[in-house]
Amino acid sequence: MIGTGISVNSITARRRHPLARVAVVALALGLLGGGYALTAPNGSTADAAIASGKADDVAQGKSLFVAHCASCHGLNAEGTKKAPTLIGVGAAAVNFQVSSGRMPAADAGPQAPRKPRAEWATDQAVDQLAAYVQSLGGGPTVPSAEQVDPAKGDPAKGGELFRANCIQCHNFVGAGGALTYGKYAPPLNPATPTQIYEAMATGPQAMPVFNDSTITPEQKRDMIAYITHVRSQVDPGGSGLGRIGPVTEGLVAWVVGLSLLILASIWITAKKRRAA
Amino acid sequence: MNAPPKAIAGASTFVDDRIGAGNFLKRNLRKIFPDHWSFLLGEIALYSFVILLLTGTFLTFWFKPGMAEVTYTGNYAPLYGVKMSEAYASALNISFDVRGGLLMRQIHHWAALLFVGGMTVHMLRIFFTGAYRKPRELNWIIGILLLSLALLEGLTGYSLPDDLLSGAGLRITQGVAQSIPIVGTYVSFFLFGGEYPGHDVISRFYSIHILLIPGILLALVSAHMILMWVQKHTQMPGKNRTDKNVVGAPFYPAFMIKSGAFFLFTFGVIALLGTFAQINPIWLFGPYTPADISAGSQPDWYMGFLEGALRLMPSWEINFLDHTVTFSVLIPALVPLGLVMTGLALYPFLEQWVTGDRREHHIADRPRNNPHRTAIGISGMTFYGILWLLGANDELSANFHLDLYSTTWFGRFAIFIGPAIAYWITYRMCIGLQRKDAEVLSHGVESGVIKRMPNGQYIEVHTPPAEDIAEHIRGKQEIPMLESAEDGEGIPPKGARSALGRLRLKMSQAYGTDRVPLTDGHHEEGHEEEHAGVGAGDRKELH
Known part of the structure; x- marks a missing residue:
């Protein structure tokens, strides 16, 4: 093995190692299993049927709803003591809540947090569920890909709207902030452009609704352009320190700056002058 | 033996031949400075100030302190075409279009945080060692003035870029001005040149920030240093150290080198922070309009305790003779600041009044040896610290999942209970440490040697403390x-x-009573055997 620094002899020696056979078998099994997992059709035949449009989305959605949502929202989405009615909330609300993992809710805290999606909540299942809830009483629909395309928005205009409408809760870069009684405005960093649009259109949890007459769809796209631009921006001044403003700056000034200088002063004076 | 080194002799002769100040140089370059790490803390502030002056001058070359509306056409795309004030546009310009501008801005801001931080730790050192006592009371008051002015300097500087965050600070400043009974509205109109925000405040703050306050600071810093020089630095208690001498190293060459090295350290730390840690990213905040406000709007750290006071205060407001008196702003704005600053300024005189002590002091106290003073200091720090912490209660609530209102209620009680608990704990700790000192003197230091007595008893042999430690402990002065x-x-x-x-x-009597008098050796009977020496080596027998 010229140039690699590994001698042929050492490879031969390893090939004859007592554990070599075990290793080869493990590797082969791993490759086979891994390859299968990557290429195998992941889903049942029923999903395939839905994908080709053979099954009715609304009917499928209803069965998903009964299985996963009805225990709190009621069998006909009429609402119970535990959870509000979903008649008229629209497909956008369903898509937002389920695709961000907030629904189904884990427990009754002050606010349902963003979490990994439920296992059954594939994109398709979310669409079906949304179609069912949409069929109950209308409401805001899921925006098209074009409506949320950051490249088509004007970030500067979006920034002005963002500052006027969002930052009092979500912070100036969407890092999130506290609300009362344990509620909070979540950070916007993990939200997809579609979810940002839907949040504005439906006003989930503590958030107010920004409907199309308050903020037009074009303006929403501008805001999405600003939010995604700023959150992907590399901080020009070094570490962004969480981008939450002077609190972390003050912490760094004391914990890093002053501590280092105090250590330096101890070091400088540690060596005593010998008496002449 | 006392002849000055060649470098001083040569230079002072040169000066002496021309302006006749050679003796002055000779005398002062050999000035003795005592050595202790805590004596360098004030230099953090001093050198940060030097860096602030230099970087600040750089920033003035490009900053335009105007509030006229312009349309931004610079390099930062997400603000392109946005209408903003001249001040904000020029601050963005410094950040994105001036070579080295962002670095200078960041160094300036970090230096400002460390300037006030350095002053704070320096002041705490002076307080806890009693170095403010006669004859240094005036220098102490100059120090308090410096700290107050630094806060004002910070406030005006924070407002200059006219970004959304600085505007939030400006709005609170205006609210405080308005809350002053009777004259509040007039003060606000005078300050802002009319209805808030007006068109004058940035240029006014600019003059204050770059001319008025730095000028006064420079004058007071000089006075502070000259007084320190003339009165000589205090020293820690130790061998051969008295109120009549100074034991240490001469200014030239030893102290000069140490001090110079410390300047480089300060500069290095600030430059590293300015390079690697982003501070005050004004482009993310956007331009100021009175209608917008961001979550997590906070002042710089040194104003945090005022912010906390404002957040803790219940919304008290009364109507008196058709005038609204807003206690919910007036009290948090004035009372904590007043308590802290006035308390600090008066402390040397209050202490003198209580102790009746009119003597000069040049030996610093160890904090434990004046338990009430130390407890008062820690108690004040707790008061400040709780306000400071709760100035960030929204970030605490958002990042640590606490209920916002619970933090407020916690603070409302802690602000009264916390200092009391801190006082008691500190007092007990001081007494405990004094007892330890007394034990070291009378009993010696544990040697780690276990000895078995003829009667089967095991004892640990104690050795006398090292001389410098013993002398340090014996430096305790009665109050x-x-x-x-x-x-x-x-x-x-x-x-x-x-x-x-x-x-x-x-x-x-409470302040001055010595609860743990030091005794050299101890005279209780029946303990002799514990101190049996081991061999005739350097472990001496102790009684």
């Missing part, structure tokens, strides 16, 4: 007390007859 002895007919001394006088006497 004077007022004369309290009643005369033959049971009449208390003149000063102690009024209610105030009685209180003063009581405080004096």
Whole structure:
């Protein structure tokens, strides 16, 4: 093995190692299993049927709803003591809540947090569920890909709207902030452009609704352009320190700056002058 | 032996031949400075100030302190075409279009945080070692003035870029001005040149920030240094150190090198922070409009305790003769600041009044040796610290999942209970440390040698403490007390007859009573055997 620094002899020696056979078998099994997992059709035949449009989305959605949502929202989405009615909330609300993992809710805290999606909540299942809830009483629909395309928005205009409408809760870069009684405005960093649009259109949890007459769809796209631009921006001044403003700056000034200088002063004076 | 080094002799002769100040140089370059790490803390502030002046000058070359509306056409795309003030546009320009501008801005801002931080730790050192005592009370007051001015300097500088965050600070400043009874509205109109935000405040703050306050700071810093030089630096208690001498290294060459190296350290730390840690990213905040406000709007750290006071205060407001008096702003704005600053300024005189001590002090106290002073200091720090912490309660709530209102209620109680608990704990700790000192002197230091006695008992051999440690401990000074002895007919001394006088006497006794007097060696019978020496080496027998 010229140039690699590994001698042929050492490879031969390893090939004859007592554990070599075990290793080869493990590797082969791993490759086979891994390859299968990557290429195998992941889903049942029923999903395939839905994908080709053979099954009715609304009917499928209803069965998903009964299985996963009805225990709190009621069998006909009429609402119970535990959870509000979903008649008229629209497909956008369903898509937002389920695709961000907030629904189904884990427990009754002050606010349902963003979490990994439920296992059954594939994109398709979310669409079906949304179609069912949409069929109950209308409401805001899921925006098209074009409506949320950051490249088509004007970030500067979006920034002005963002500052006027969002930052009092979500912070100036969407890092999130506290609300009362344990509620909070979540950070916007993990939200997809579609979810940002839907949040504005439906006003989930503590958030107010920004409907199309308050903020037009074009303006929403501008805001999405600003939010995604700023959150992907590399901080020009070094570490962004969480981008939450002077609190972390003050912490760094004391914990890093002053501590280092105090250590330096101890070091400088540690060596005593010998008496002449 | 006392001849000055060649470098001083040469230079002073040169100066002497021309302006006749050679003796002055000779004398002062050999000035002795005592050595202790805590004596360098003030230099953090001094050198940060130098860096602030230099970087600040750089920033003035490009900053335009105007509030006229312009349309941004610079390099930062997400603000392109946005209308903003000249000040904000030029600050963005410094950040994105001036070579080295962002670095200078960041160094300036970090240096500002460390300037006030350095002053704070320096002041705490002076307080806890009693270095403010006669004859240094005036220098102490200059220090308090410097700190107050630094806060004002910080406030005006924070407002200059006219970004959304600085505007939030400006709005609170205006709210405080308006809350002053009777004259509030006039003060606000005068400051802002009309209705808030007006068109004048940035240029006014600019003059204050770059000319007025730095000028006063520079003058006061000079006075501070000259007084320190003339009165000589205090020293820690130790061998051969008295109130009449200074033990240490001469200014040239030893102290000069140490001090110079410390400047480089300060500069290095600030430059590293300016390079690797982003501070005050004004482009993310956007331009200021009075209608917008961001979550997590906070002042720089040194204003955090005022922010906390504002957040803790219940919304008290009364209507008096058709005038609204807003206690919910007036009290948090004035009371904590007043308590802290006035308390600090008056402390040397209050202490003198209580102890009746009119002597000069050049040996610093170890904090444990004046337990009440130390407890008062820690108690004040707790008061400040709780306000400071709760100035960030929204970030605490958002990042640590606490209920926002619970933090407020916690603070409302902690602000009264916390300092009291801190006082008690600190006092007990000081007494404990004094007992430890007394034990070291009388009993020696544990040697780690276990010895078995003929009767089967095991003892640990103690050795006497090292000489420098023993001398350091013996440097403890008694705290004077007022004369309290009643005369033959049971009449208390003149000063102690009024209610105030009685209180003063009581405080004096509490403050000055030495609960753990030091005794060299100890004389209890029956313990002799514990100190049996081991061999005739360097471990001496101790009684």
